[in-house]
Amino acid sequence: xxxxxxxxxxxxxxxxxxxxxxxxxxxxxxxxxxxxxxxxxxxxxxxxxxxxxxxxxxxxxxxxxxxxxxxxxxxxxxxxxxxxxxxxxxxxxxxxxxxxxxxxxxxxxxxxxxxxxxxxxxxxxxxxxxxxxxxxxxxxxxxxxxxxxxxxxxxxxxxxxxxxxxxxxxxxxxxxxxxxxxxxxxxxxxxxxxxxxxxxxxxxxxxxxxxxxxxxxxxxxxxxxxxxxxxxxxxxxxxxxxxxxxxxxxxxxxxxxxxxxxxxxxxxxxxxxxxxxxxxxxxxxxxxxxxxxxxxxxxxxxxxxxxxxxxxxxxxxxxxxxxxxxxxxxxxxxxxxxxxxxxxxxxxxxxxxxxxxxxxxxxxxxxxxxxxxx
Numbered sequence: 105x106x107x108x109x110x111x112x113x114x115x116x117x118x119x120x121x122x123x124x125x126x127x128x129x130x131x132x133x134x135x136x137x138x139x140x141x142x143x144x145x146x147x148x149x150x151x152x153x154x155x156x157x158x159x160x161x162x163x164x165x166x167x168x169x170x171x172x173x174x175x176x177x178x179x180x181x182x183x184x185x186x187x188x189x190x191x192x193x194x195x196x197x198x199x200x201x202x203x204x205x206x207x208x209x210x211x212x213x214x215x216x217x218x219x220x221x222x223x224x225x226x227x228x229x230x231x232x233x234x235x236x237x238x239x240x241x242x243x244x245x246x247x248x249x250x251x252x253x254x255x256x257x258x259x260x261x262x263x264x265x266x267x268x269x270x271x272x273x274x275x276x277x278x279x280x281x282x283x284x285x286x287x288x289x290x291x292x293x294x295x296x297x298x299x300x301x302x303x304x305x306x307x308x309x310x311x312x313x314x315x316x317x318x319x320x321x322x323x324x325x326x327x328x329x330x331x332x333x334x335x336x337x338x339x340x341x342x343x344x345x346x347x348x349x350x351x352x353x354x355x356x357x358x359x360x361x362x363x364x365x366x367x368x369x370x371x372x373x374x375x376x377x378x379x380x381x382x383x384x385x386x387x388x389x390x391x392x393x394x395x396x397x398x399x400x401x402x403x404x405x406x407x408x409x410x411x412x413x414x415x416x417x418x419x420x421x422x423x424x425x426x427x428x429x430x431x432x433x434x435x436x437x438x439x440x441x442x443x444x445x446x447x448x449x450x451x452x453x454x455x456x457x458x459x460x461x462x463x464x465x466x467x468x469x470x471x472x473x474x475x476x477x478x
Contacts, residue, residue, distance in 0.1 A: 120357065122246055122247065122248055122251055123243050123244065123246050123353055123357075123364070124349070124350055124353050124354075125251050126243070126246040126250060126251040126254055126310065126349075127243055127246075127310060127349030127350065127352065127353045127364070127368060128346045128347075128349040128350050129251065129254040129255060129258050129346075129349075130254055130303075130306065130307050130310055130311070130319070130345075130349055131319070131323065131342075131344075131345030131346045131347070131348045131349030131350075131368070131372075132258065132342040132343070132345050132346040132349075133254065133257065133258045133261060133303045133306070133307075133342075133345070134303050134304075134307060134319045134320045134323065134345050135323030135324055135327070135338075135340075135341035135342045135343070135344055135345030135346070136258075136261065136262070136265070136338050136341060136342045136345070137261060137296075137299055137300050137303045137320070138150070138300075138303075138319075138320040138321050138322075138323060138324035138341060138345075139324040139327065139328075139334070139337050139338045139341045140272065140276065140296055140300070141300055141320060141321065141324065142321060142324040142325060142328060143276050143324075143328075143334070143337075144276060146202070147317075147321055148202075148203060148206040148207070148210075148317075149188075149191075149206065149297075149300065150300070150304055150316060150317035150320035150321055151206070151210060151316075151317035152187060152188075152191060152206040152207075152209050152210040152213075153184045153187060153188055153300070153301050153304045154184075154304050154308065154313045154314075154316035154317055155187075155210045155211075155213055155214035155217070155313055156183055156184050156186070156187025156188070156209055156210070156213035156214075157180035157181070157183050157184040157187075157213075157217075157304065157305055157308060157313065158180075158183070158213065158214055158216075158217025158218070158220075158221070158238065158239075158313050159183050159213055159216045159217035159220055160179035160180040160181070160182050160183025160184065160186075160217075161176045161177075161179055161180045161183075161217070161238050161308070162179075162217055162220035162221055162223075162224060163179055163183070163220065164176045164178065164179025164180070165179075165224060166220070166224065167179075173245075173249075173250060173309060174249075174253070176238075177305055177306065177308070177309070180238075180305045180308055181301065181302065181305045183213065184301045184304065184305055185298070185301055187209045187213050188297055188301055190205075190209055191205045191206055191209050194208065194209075214313070217313075237309070237312070238308050238309065238312060238313055239312050239313050239314055240312040240313075240314055240315065240363060240365055240366070241307075241308070241309065241310050241311040241312030241315065241316075241363070241364065241365030242309070242310075242312075242363075242364070242365070243309075243310045243311075243353065243356070243364035243365060243368075244364065245309065246309065246310065250306075250309065253306060254306055257299075257302055257303065257306055260299075261299050261302075261303065264295065264299060265338070268292065268295070271287050271292050272292065272296060273334055274287070275287075275289060275292050275293065275296075276334070300320070303320070304316050304317075304320060307319055307320075310364070310365060310368075311365040311368060311369065312365050315365055315366060315369045318369045318372065318373070319345070319348075319368065319369060319372065322344075322348070322369065322372035322373055322375065322376050323341040323342070323344035323345035323348060323372055323375065324337070324341040325376050325379075326340075326341070326344050326372070326375040326376045326378070326379040327340035327341035327344055327379075329379040329380060329383035329385075329386045329387065330379060330383045330384075330385075330386075332385075344372065344375045345372070347371075347375070348368050348369075348371040348372040348375060349368055351371050352364060352367040352368030352369070352370070352371040352372075353367075353368065355367050355371070356368075400443075403440065404440060404443060404444060405470050407440055407444070408444070408449065408463065408466060408467040408470055409467060409470045411450075411459055411463075411467055412459075412464065412467035412468055412470070416468075441457060444463070445457075448460060448462055448463070449462060449463035449466055449467075450463050
């Protein structure tokens with residue numbers, strides 16, 4: 105099945121509709137909440153939480169003996185929240201920085217989770233098969249109830265963002281000022297972190313523990329390149345995440361050997377790469393173009409400043425002697441002279457050229473600026 109056939113079947117096949125809708129909602133949710141993680145410089149938080157959720161999944165199975173997805177995700181949520189509060193506690197009560205705390209919790213919880221999974225796999229019980237799907241995700245196992253759960257969480261997250269938009273915005277850019285205004289900074293911090301944890305937990309079944317952090321951060325990182333507005337960034341990140349989910353699912357479904365989760369993450373990475381290169385303000389391509397244009401302008405400015413030095417000793421800038429000196433100097437290219445003429449800074453008559461009044465005034469200002477900088 106190719107991608108065209110996939111999109112044709114999308115309107116008739118219930119299974120494809122469920123999976124595509126689920127991945128699209130997950131992408132939008134992760135992009136929306138991931139924007140706050142990126143702006144708060146907590147990029148490793150998603151990685152730590154997703155890995156911290158693994159032992160919760162294993163313990164939930166050991167306690168209940170069932171592979172009910174809702175039960176396992178509740179265990180993942182509890183474990184993820186415990187890991188998050190441990191990170192906060194380590195940062196506040198020790199001299200360790202947040203990146204060290206994140207690395208410690210990530211390694212500790214993931215190691216414990218892998219130990220539990222190994223123990224479960226060796227149990228004489230066929231019911232434990234398939235738990236390893238939470239490592240790398242398996243979008244094909246999504247059912248309607250999972251999609252409804254994602255819809256409810258996405259709706260609650262959007263509602264919370266709208267209600268506390270002003271407070272979250274203040275918290276992002278100046279926590280001390282937010283506190284001075286009387287807002288409960290701790291409550292706001294816990295609230296946004298809680299929803300980030302939930303978004304990670306609901307995505308484990310689709311993308312998996314290992315790749316979930318990329319799903320959280322990639323759409324937000326791509327959106328950040330296009331705007332300085334928080335609102336626009338959140339919307340763009342949600343759109344990038346949703347499209348990553350849809351196109352990743354389509355590409356995965358069109359091949360028999362491609363796992364959906366990794367493909368979704370790769371599509372999100374394509375959005376990031378495209379944004380890094382082609383975004384107008386921060387893109388590498390436009391930065392290089394601006395650099396080259398600025399360098400050319402600098403060369404022209406130096407040319408004008410040098411011209412001013414030559415003609416400054418003459419009362420009349422169009423004095424034949426001044427023009428003769430200028431035209432006898434061969435340090436200017438025809439291309440640079442053409443640009444100066446286009447800007448009406450010099451005038452060219454046949455093979456002879458001279459400064460205009462505008463050119464002389466501009467050159468004088470540039471020369472004075474150079475003198476002041478020196």
